[in-house]
Each structure stands twice: as structure tokens, then as C-alpha cells.
Amino acid sequence: MIELENIEKTYFTGGIQTQVLKGISFHVAAGEYMAIMGPSGSGKTTLMNIIGCLDKPTGGNYRLEGINTVGLDDEPLAKVRNSKIGFVFQLFNLLQRTTAFKNVLLPLIYSEHFPQDAAKRAEKALAAVGLADRMHFRPNTLSGGEQQRVAIARALITNPSIILADEPTGNLDSQSGAELMGVFKNLHEQGRTIVVVTHDRSIAEQAQRVLLLKDGMISGQESSR
């Protein structure tokens, strides 16, 4: 599903080169639940941006469901993000002025053909994360945990190949965090492919496999189960 080969990322700022990723290779199989763990500065956010097609590597190859994403222009890349990737961010990133329902619908606006059953799909996605009764609430009237579940529903609505979560519990209290990880566990059991990026070992350990990242390189792998 995900194949990274010798991925490098170098930033050039003010004539100074900073190599953030120094040749990273790994595969994620369909249906796998994987965590990428590392301290801050290890390059894990950069790696996530590349996996999420928000950024391009400066070296190496990245295939997502057989598509070589490195050579893609802005528009096809946006299409890949839209159809194959579901993002969950640390800060939830919901539009504050619109309801949970409309937030969930947002990715469909950018899909090639706005589906006829969009409303039904949004309802279903919200129900799947336990928010059927909160559909028409605005984000600021929801708790942090609920907001993040809205974000997950939004990630699910395009039926993506992978769910990509960046510190999804980073802004939640421990109970909400635990609940949220339960949602991920459920999704995994339904056969979703999930990649969680975190610095928190207790979060990472809930995945099947943990990739350890240090100084832009893979420093180890653990299988937690």
C-alpha cells in the first residue's frame, strides 16, 4: 500500500542545507496499524507530510497504492490527497463557523464528482464515531474529544486508503485520548490502514508495529503485539 524507498528531505534556508530525512525506507501493508515514533526534531512531521502528499521528498521514491507520487504536479497530488488520504491533526483543524456535519462534508467538495449521497455519507461517518446526536453542533460547542471525532469522521468520508494521524491525542485529556484511541482500534478492526505519528510511547504501543525515528533515520522497529 505504502512503499517508501530511500526517502530524503533537505531544506535550504539562507544557503544552509539541513537534511531532515536521511534515507528512509519502509512499507505499510493494507489493513496495517502502524505508529511512527520519535522525539521532536527527529523528522517525524516531515515524514508525515511526505506520506500525506503535502510535501515532496528531495530524494527517493514514494508509491501510494502503486502511484509514484514524486513526479506528480500540484493538481494530481491534490487529487491523491483527496481520494486516498484521511488526515487527523493534533489541533483538529475544524472550520469554526460551520457545523460538524458540514465540516465532515468538506472533503467531498474537492472530490472529482460531488456524490449524490453526500449527506447520507456524512451522517453515517458521524454516527460511526458516535456523534449522531451532535451533527448540527458547531465545533466550539463540542468537547475536544468530540471535535477530534468529527475530524476522524471527516477523514473517513472519502473512504481513503489510509488514515494519517499526527499526534491525534496531543490536545486531549487522558480520558478523551483513551476514547479516541478506542476509535482508531475500531477502525483498524474494520480493516482500515492507519498510520499514527506521535512522540508518546503509550499511544504508539497501541499500534501493531512501531517505527522508531531518530535524527532523520529509522533507528528501530517494534512489534507491540
Add this chain to the structure above:
Amino acid sequence: MRGLIISLEGVHALRDRKLHTFFMMAGTVVGVAALIVIMAIGRGTERKVMKRVNNFGPRAMMLIAGGGKDLPPPDMTVTTLTLEDAEAVRAGVEGLEIVTPMAWKMYTPVKRETNQIRAVIWGVEPQWHQAYNWHTEIGEGISAEDVAALSRVCVIGKTVSEELFGGQNPVGGRIYLNKVALTVKGVLTEAGTSPGGGDFDNKVILPITTAMRRVLNVDYLGAVRIITSDASLMKQQTEQIRALISRRHHITPPEEDDFRIVSALVIAELARGISRTLYYMLLALAALSLLIGGVVMMNLLLISVNARVAEIGLRRALGASRGDIFIQFLTESLSVTLLGMLLGGLLGWAVCELLLYTAKISLILSWQQFAVALIFALLIGTFFGVQPARRAARLHPVEALR
């Protein structure tokens, strides 16, 4: 379809930020309204000017007894304008088609049997009819023979005809002016009222010789009507006539002229009220307010883009391409512009109606003015809307999400 849905996102953003939208649109509303109102006043004024000038005679000048700047009638106490002056103008200034002297007496008793009214008396030459393009409706006008023979005849205006003769045909009838009996030769066509409210048709026209020697007993003129053969020479000819008459009347500065010259140019200027320069300045000001409105809109949009970086990043992550973001923000600015155009158009129209009702300002509202104002506003809106949309589209998703 996809583009349409993305465009709607731009419209929603406006609805969600009403105050912001209001300020973005204010300049366009005021600018469009101002442009429409000013253009309407401009056209109305031009029509008024045209009407007045055509009434006066587009190629006409009047050399009038008495100094100052007033329009006719002449100053009746000034006795220095003579037939010789008229002859000197005819001989000394080139490019004049008609130079025709007029004796002039303001409201004078005119009698018929037991009826008496007061009318303006003009002593004229036959050319007067051409000079004013004012002919008889019934009967005949003043002829050269009438002037040569000091005939006791007259031509009367419509008002005089109605007051003294009622429904009867006045031709052949007899009226008395200063105890001189005059036979009515004809009746002039109706001329209406002057801008000042005077009745043009309350008039008795007689041969200038009869007027000067038999009726009024004067050796001076009230005015000389002059028609140029080329309207573009009028300004220059006015100056030539002024110089000529000043010399003939031995006027040396700082002594003031004892005559004045009113031309179609003066009439146009008076009718216009505001000068053309002022009109164009106002027009430029209105256009400037549209331009400033555009700049304000652009800046507010840029602020909005900066405030919504996270939103843009999110949209990019969810699958928006650069083009999609560009469309959304351009739609936002175009919607503001279109809404501003609509409200500005309505406001402009309302102000015009209000001015028509209350101030009786002559203005002409036409679809062309709306078209000009709206096209101008659209160009400005598009021009200033592109920059913020480009800025939004250029944001790198990674930077925007940070």
C-alpha cells in the same frame, strides 16, 4: 459542477463574516452610486444647456445697450448704442452672416378699442426674422419696403393676439402704440416662456424706422442681434466686436463698457451652472472612490487570507489544489464586487430619483451610465481581487498547517 461548489465556499465565507463583507463592499457601493449620479447630472445638464443654446440661437450673439453681465433686456437708460455701431460691426468684423439692429422698449401700453395690455416693443429690420428664426404664423413679416417707407404696420406675438383680438383673425386689425395707429400684418409663431419666466409671445414687432421715428422717438438702439457664419469663431468675434464698440464709444479703461455682448457661449456657461472642469473633476473623484474601494477590498482580503492560513492549509490537505483555492478567494472578491455593484446601482438610482423629486435638478438616467459604472467597478474588483487570491493559492500546505 466542482468549480461551482468550490465557488460557493467563497460566497459562504462572506455570509459568515458580514461586517467584514460590508467594509469590503462599501467603496464599491459609494463609487458606483456616485458615478451614476454624477453622470446622470452631467447628461441632464448637457441637455438643459443644449435646449437653452438652441432657444437663444446656437450661432447668435447679442450686442446690448448697458454694461454689466446680465442677459437681455437692455438697459433702457443707456442711449449710446446706435445704428452706426451696427453698421460698423457689419463692415468691420468678418464672418458674420446677419447683423440686425433692434430698437427696444419694455412693457409699453398697447391698445385696441377699449382693451389695453402692456407688451414689449421691438423695432426691427426684415432680417430679424432670419436672425431669430422666428416667422409669422398668419399674415406676413416686416419687409424692406415697410422699413423704407416707415410704414405704420406691426407683427404681433401670440399673447398680444389673444389678449387684444380674442379668437378673431388680427391681420388687418388696428392697434395703438403711443397714440400711433398700426395695422397688424401678421402673427408670430408661439415661442413660449423664457428660463426666467418671461413671456416671449407678449411682443409687438414693427419696422425699426417706424419704431424709432414715429412711435418711440429715439435715435439709439436697444440691441443688435448678430449671427455668425461659423460658431467656432464666436469667441474671437465677440472680442473683435467688443474692441470695436469700445473704440467707437471712446471707452478707456478703467472706465466700464456701456454695452455688453451675450453670446451662445455665455448662455451655455450660465445654463451649465457647474463648469465642465468641475464636472470632470467630480467624475474623476467618483472613479477614484471606486479605485480606493478596490484597494480597501484588496487589503481586507489580504488580511482575511492571513487570518485564514490554517483554513487554507486544511483545505489543501483535504484535496484542494492551488487552482481551487484561487477560485474560492477570487469568487469571494467577485461576489463582494457584484454585491457592491448591485447595491451601488440601486443607491445611485434612488439618489437620482430623490434629486429629481426634491431638488428639481435636471438629470437624465440611462442604462449606459449603469453599464459604464458597473463595468468599471467589475474591472477594479477583478483587478484587486486577483492578488489576494493568488497569495492564498501560493501558500504551501505544510507552512499553512503549521
